[in-house]
Amino acid sequence: MLELSNISMHFGGLHVLHDVNINVPQGSIFGLIGPNGAGKTTVFNIITGLLTPNGGRVSFDGHGLLGLKPHRITRLGIARTFQNIRLFKEMTLLQNVVVGAYRHMQYGVPSLLFGLPAYRRQEARARERAMELLGWMKLDHKAHDLADNLSYGEQRRLELARALATEPKLLLLDEPVAGMNTGERAELMHEIQAIRARGYTILMIEHDMHFVMGLCDQIAVLNFGKIIAYGQPDAIRNNEEVIEAYLGRDDEEEGATPGVQA
Numbered sequence: 518m519l520e521l522s523n524i525s526m527h528f529g530g531l532h533v534l535h536d537v538n539i540n541v542p543q544g545s546i547f548g549l550i551g552p553n554g555a556g557k558t559t560v561f562n563i564i565t566g567l568l569t570p571n572g573g574r575v576s577f578d579g580h581g582l583l584g585l586k587p588h589r590i591t592r593l594g595i596a597r598t599f600q601n602i603r604l605f606k607e608m609t610l611l612q613n614v615v616v617g618a619y620r621h622m623q624y625g626v627p628s629l630l631f632g633l634p635a636y637r638r639q640e641a642r643a644r645e646r647a648m649e650l651l652g653w654m655k656l657d658h659k660a661h662d663l664a665d666n667l668s669y670g671e672q673r674r675l676e677l678a679r680a681l682a683t684e685p686k687l688l689l690l691d692e693p694v695a696g697m698n699t700g701e702r703a704e705l706m707h708e709i710q711a712i713r714a715r716g717y718t719i720l721m722i723e724h725d726m727h728f729v730m731g732l733c734d735q736i737a738v739l740n741f742g743k744i745i746a747y748g749q750p751d752a753i754r755n756n757e758e759v760i761e762a763y764l765g766r767d768d769e770e771e772g773a774t775p776g777v778q779a
């Protein structure tokens with residue numbers, strides 16, 4: 518469904534991605550992991566059109582993405598959440614999600630200004646869909662609360678509902694459990710499995726190994742801009758190069774733990 522081929526990227530003299538190849542199959546949950554500064558966010562920024570790589574190709578559902586503006590890429594069916602939560606805190610949960618649905622509403626300025634039936638019908642549909650998505654995220658009972666009043670875990674779930682409102686096929690999640698407590702993490706794992714079961718494809722960046730290993734079908738490990746391992750969680754967990762990248766080169770030290778903890 519999403520294919521990155523030979524992506525390379527540099528910022529001035531800093532070469533941050535070298536020949537990166539990733540293939541995310543439809544219906545899968547794919548994890549992109551690696552130490553801080555490895556280049557993971559840069560990969561997301563390339564997929565979503567915020568950055569243009571210096572070499573390589575990105576294709577999604579048969580469309581080449583390079584050179585397309587971010588809103589065109591959203592329209593093709595790719596949605597994203599961010600490492601730092603970006604919600605409209607002074608708006609209700611429902612309003613936050615309806616904002617995500619606007620790209621599907623096709624009405625002209627006159628209908629907007631004069632409140633014509635076509636506009637009212639589309640808005641009613643968007644609100645209905647938003648309520649459904651809040652239900653998926655177990656937030657429908659708070660639809661009319663302000664986003665500012667939510668707990669951290671709930672804010673992350675609201676972001677997901679808002680991303681889903683753009684009706685994507687592929688969801689990019691940037692550190693979805695960052696800052697969550699154990700209970701919130703377990704709950705989110707469950708929600709993400711439910712989202713996949715509804716037919717969505719998911720690509721996530723995440724540092725929490727328990728979460729990644731428990732959820733992903735396949736994982737790619739980036740280190741200094743290169744893919745050093747690629748495969749199923751078990752193979753990644755026991756990969757020497759991955760263990761070294763995460764634990765440093767002092768694995769002969771007393772007390773060093775073999776394997777990536779999950």
Ligand SMILES: Nc1ncnc2c1ncn2[C@@H]1O[C@H](COP(=O)(O)OP(=O)(O)OP(=O)(O)O)[C@@H](O)[C@H]1O
Nearest residue numbers: 528529531533551552553554555556557558559560
């Ligand atoms: N716009 C930019 N200009 C210059 N350097 C950049 C830019 N964006 C990222 N970098 C550099 O590229 C490298 C990769 O950054 P990136 O944010 O992709 O890493 P990451 O794997 O997402 O890290 P983290 O886990 O800390 O978010 C880093 O060295 C970073 O400083």
